[in-house]
Amino acid sequence: MSLGFQLRAKQGQVFRLGQVVSVLQMSAAELDAHLEDAARENPMLILRRRPMTASGATDVLEMAAVAEAGSLYDHVSRALAGLIAEGGLMERIITALMEELEPSGWLGRATDEIAEGLGIPARLVDAALRVVQTRVEPAGLFARNLEDCLRLQLEDQNALDDDMALVLASLSTLEIKGIAGLVAATGLDEETVQDCLARIRCLDPKPGNAFCNDPTLAREPDVRITPQGDGWEIEFLSALQRDIQIVQMPRHGQTAETREALAKARAMKQALEMRQSALRQVVRVLVDRQGAFFRLGAAAIEPLTMSEIAQATGFHLSTVSRVLNGLLIEGPNGIVAGRTLFGGTASARTMVSKPHVQAKIRALLAKEDPKKPLSDRRMTALLQADGIAVSRRVVSSYRQEIGISAAAKRRRQA
The missing domain is CATH 1.10.10.60 (Homeodomain-like)
Structure with a gap:
């Protein structure tokens, strides 16, 4: 066997191992994106969509939308990470503001109430809020109310002149007395008021609605289990995940490029099959060990470690950990993150439908x-x-x- 052949074989083994490790670390949505990118780059790789498990087109669209969107809380956490890292009073105030953030993007409580809860002057909370409002996008998040939300967006667009400020301040009059009442309240002519309203109608009164409210509750679970006698029927739900097919090509027609593409396609297929096998084995052992939890709730959770799952399945501990990354399991008592089923305490919090x-x-x-x-x-x-x-x-x-x-x-x- 030549040294060059041995070297190429060794490189191929390293590449396949890297593919397996990479694929194991991905969530279902990340894996779908990775496979689609690989198929675009590799002509030897064909993706085959699995049959949909959702009940209709609406469900599929909702699932896709959730997979593409991040949570509002995660979004603002990332945007404010630098301020939070300062620690001290700034961290306390920002954490309190984030806790009061409604799905609409508005604050759920007045700043003086937040300040009272923190035991600090309201002016400090107001000052921190102004900084927060300028750090996050889209403009309008962390607004106190509708007027504040619209004002933030107009400021962001450099469109908050004196006339617009008057219209904003009297906007509640519009609902009660109509355009005539708004004209009277502002002292502006009707044409100016109409122009301001046209600009306001282009704004988003609830900018937080563009984000998922709670990823754990919002997105579809990865696995659904139903009681079947003394055991469980396990259904793997990812409707977006793909299977791989490799283009069949005669050996005599292959070039160096096609051989390399085929090798990469086979490595990807092998990595995906290993991921699917690991997922099924880990979930089956986990469900079997925590059957009482799924039937009776958090109080019945059994002491369990990932090392025990690794020993029962024969996989390395790191593989078990990667398979459980972001995994959601739906049982008779709701949806729970797979990682919360370890440790032997009642802290595994059931996320009901x-x-x-x-x-x-x-x-x-x-x-x-x-x-x-x-x-x-x-x-x-x-x-x-x-x-x-x-x-x-x-x-x-x-x-x-x-x-x-x-x-x-x-x-x-x-």
Whole structure:
């Protein structure tokens, strides 16, 4: 065997190992993008879409949209990472502001209330908020209210002149008294008011809606399990993930370029098959070991380590860890991240389905005192006490989706 052949064989082994490690580290969405890029670059590689598991075109579109979008919380966390890294009071204030961020992109509480909770003067929170508002995009995030949201966007566009400021300040008059009332309130002529309104209509009153509210609750799970006797039926749900086919080509017609492309295609196919095999084996062992959790809830979780999964499957510990990266499993009691099923405590928080959370919110609001309506924060606490681990941002979003006003507005209407 020649030295050159041995060297090429060794290089091929290293390349295939690198492909396997890279593919194992990817989430389902990242893998889809990686495979599509590889297929565009490699003519020997053909992607075959697996049959869709969603119930209809709407579900598929929603799943695709979620896969492409990041969460609002993650987006602002990245944008404000530099300020948060300063630590101290700035970190405390920004963290508090982020906690109050609604799915719409507005703040859920007034700055004086946030300041009171932090035990600091409101002027410090207001000053930090102004810095935050100039650091994040799109403009309008962290607005106090509608007027503030529109003002931030107009400032960003250098379109906030004196006339526009007058219209903004009196905008609530429009709903009650119409254009004539707005003209009277501002003292401007009707044409100027109409021009300002035309500019305002091009703005986004809820810039946060462009982001997912909560990725764990919003996106489709990767695996769904249903009880089957004493065991479980396991369904792997990724409707976007692909299988690979390799172009068949006679050996005598191959060039050096096609041979290299074929080698890369085979390495990719092998890496994908190993990933799928690892995923199935790890999930089956995990579901088998934590069956009580999926049937009875977090209180029944069993002590478990990734090392035990690695020993049971024969995979390296790092492979088990990579397979569990971002994995969501849906069982009879909701959706849970695979990584939370380790450690042997009740900290594995069950993420129940969206319709179930919305039904719980309706039930809570049906029993509320009209004179003391439940705030989103109070509903979050009640849901969490009932074993439903959702954030206040999710509760606020779901309340809006089912057509229920905020607590302050429900109190006025009572």
